[in-house]
Amino acid sequence: MASITTWTRLEPRARTGDLRPSLEGQVHDPAWMLARQWQLGEFLGDDAGTPVWVRLRGHADRITRYRPGTTGTAVPYDGSTPLEALAEAEPAGPRSTATDLRAGAEAGQHLLRLLRSSPVPAAAVADAVALLLDDHPLTLTGEEGTTDAATARCLTVLRGRVPDGNAVAHTLHANPPTPAEPGWGLPAEAFPVLRHWLAWYDERHLAGAPDRDAWDPRRLEHRFSVGLSGSAGQTTLTAPAYQGGALDWTDFTATGDTGLNAPPEREMLLATTFPAPVRFPGMPARRYWEFEDARVALGGVEAAPSDLARMLVAEFATVYGNDWYLVPLEVPVGSLTTLTSVVVGDTFSSELGGPTLLPPPGAGTGDAHWSVHRLSTEDGTRRAGLFVPPVTVGTLESEPVEEVLLARDEGANQAWAVELRVPTPHGGTLDRTRAAPEPRPAPAAPGGTAVYRLTTDVPDHWFPLLPAEPRPGAYVLRLAHLDGPEGAPLRPLGRLLALGLPHAYDLFAEEVPREGVTLTRSHQYARTADGRTLLWTTRRARPGRGETSSGLRFDHLEE
Structure with a gap:
């Protein structure tokens, strides 16, 4: 049976053929928009002028003194070595540890190579080499038992053939060679050779020198200060708790210490430049009909009432983002820069009587007191100036050559210092967890009777940290030792725990939280601004692995 189907279709139809009205974004109530602009203060005219040029005047005071620790001796600083390398570098000694065997052999071999290729007579070189081998033999100075099989083979090959370069360098530093007496019976022709080798x-x-160690073993952090002389007199910038890694101006605090006696070294700054609007990723589009990045939704930013930082970022992006301008100014590295005047010329300068002299940063009250990159002080105020510390751009870090775990043991009600890995004298690394001897078997109980044990055995690389009270109300963790099978005390094989020996090694109790601390020693390699290479050994404290259990038990019976 046939049927007829009908329907009604709605189709849009423009009243005119002109598309311009739909692209104009017409407003049907301009009075309401004008009222809202007046209500929000957009007619005040504070930011009506656009800056055209900016003239900056100031001065940069270079840091000229460096002092490690809190009581170290201040030394001159020329800015050629990055500050983190000076602060992190371990001090050197005649034989700091037995782990310098390989480095000492390489340095001694290079010295012999330079002497034998120099114009010094062969007979004099032979006599000097014999004296060097006798005065500075390549041998170990560590505890008995630190010589593993690989180290013994290395000593067998090198002993009596090369001197200890580390010991030779320490001797030359203590008694520098002179052209008249280079040392070891060498003639005057050998003086340039020794000086060149010592520089190498x-x-x-x-x-660093033994008295220039910035590492604080009681706090597990680096502490150092730099000094400069500015318009306000002596200024000391202290890094009270530098953890290692990336050093920046935020690590420093301006103190009232004037004991560094830094000589003045100032550079005057004058620059006239063109300001540029500040742009950042996700910034709202300046044009009304410009498509914005769909990956950024400023309207979807969620912030709790106490989340002030997120609200400030959203307000800056939506309200004040187009009111900021960037004025570049190159400042010398390793200096504290202070601006003395900022003159701005804008598009209204001719009508308003000329350029505008801005007040110094932070000189006003309220919002005008706000500024960035200001150093904090001991009294809670902020010091004006931009500090650019001389640091490295990036470093290459080796695998840890030594690792120690500081952890709490709730079962034993104490803390432990566990040597996980230590360096070997021939340049390798010993994993003490794998090299630990098997636990000593408990004595058998005759006739199936129970045996009373005062305490159980703990691995040899576990060292107790016992609480102590050096003065009333001050609690520290003091490194103790356990006795070995023969009754001799067990000593740490590495350097991290041996810093306080033979004196007491005290660590503030709050430095070992429940998650523990991992101490490491590793090598750092970097380049300076002039292309020189730097290699140093640093110590760092990182978060641990949580609580541990040593299995230590007291006063129990074993079947």
Whole structure:
């Protein structure tokens, strides 16, 4: 049976053929929009002028003194070595540890190579080499038992053939060679050779003097200060708790210490430049009909009432983002820069009587007191100036050559210092968890009777940290030791736990939280601004692995 189907279709039809009205974004109530602009203060005219040029005047005071620790001796600083390398570098000694065997052999071999290729007579070189081998033999100075099989083979090959370069360098530093008496019976022709070798040794591995160690073993952090002389007199910038890694101006605090006696070194700054509007990723589009990045939704930013930082970022992006301008100014590295005047010329300068002299940053009250990059002080105020510390752009870090775990043991009600890995004298690394001896078997109980044990055995690389009270109300963790099978005390094989020996090694109790601390020693390699290479050994404290259990038990019976 046939049927007829009908329907009604709605189709849009423009009243005119002109598309311009739909692209104009017409407003049907301009009075309401004008009222809202007046209500929000957009007619005040504070930011009506556009800056055209900016003239900056100021001065940069370079840091000229460096002091490690809190009571170290301040030394001159020329800015050629990055500050983190000076602060992190371990001090050197005649034989700091037995782990310097390989480095000492390489340095001694290079010294012999330079002497034998120099114009010094062969007979004099032979006599000097014999004296060097006798005065500075390549041998170990560590505890018995630190010589593993690989180290013994290395000593067998090298002993009596090369001197200890580390010991030779320490001797030359203590008694510098002179043209009249280079040392070891060498003639005057050998003085340039020794001086060249000593410079090569100092640049090969950066190391501080024994009295210039910035590492605080009681706090597990670096502490150092730099000094400069500015318009306000002596200024000391202190890094009270530098953890290692990336050093920046935020690590420093301006203190009232004037004991560094830094000589003045100032550079005057004058620059006239063109300001540029600040742009950042996700910034709202400046044009009304410009498509914005769909990956950024400023309207979807969620912030709790106490989340002030997120609200400030959203308000800056939506309200004040187009009111900021960037004025570049190159400042010298390793200096504290202070601006003395900022003059701005804008598009209204001719009508308003000329350029505008801006007040110094932070000189006003309220919002005008706000500024960035200001150093904090001991009294809670902020110091004006931009500090650009001389640091490295990036470093290459080796695998840890030594690792120690500081952890709490709730079962034993104490803390432990566990040597996980230590360096070996021939340049390798010993994993003490794998090299630990098997636990000593408990004595058998005769006739199936129970045996009373005062305490159970703990691995040899576990060292107790016992609470102590050096003064009333001050609690520290003091490194103790356990006795070995023969009754001799067990000593740490590495350097991290041996810093306090033979004196007491005290660590503030709050430095070992429940998650523990992992101490490491590793090598850092970097380049300076002039292309020189730097190699130093640093110590760092990182979060641990949580609580541990040593299995230590007291006063129990074993079947």
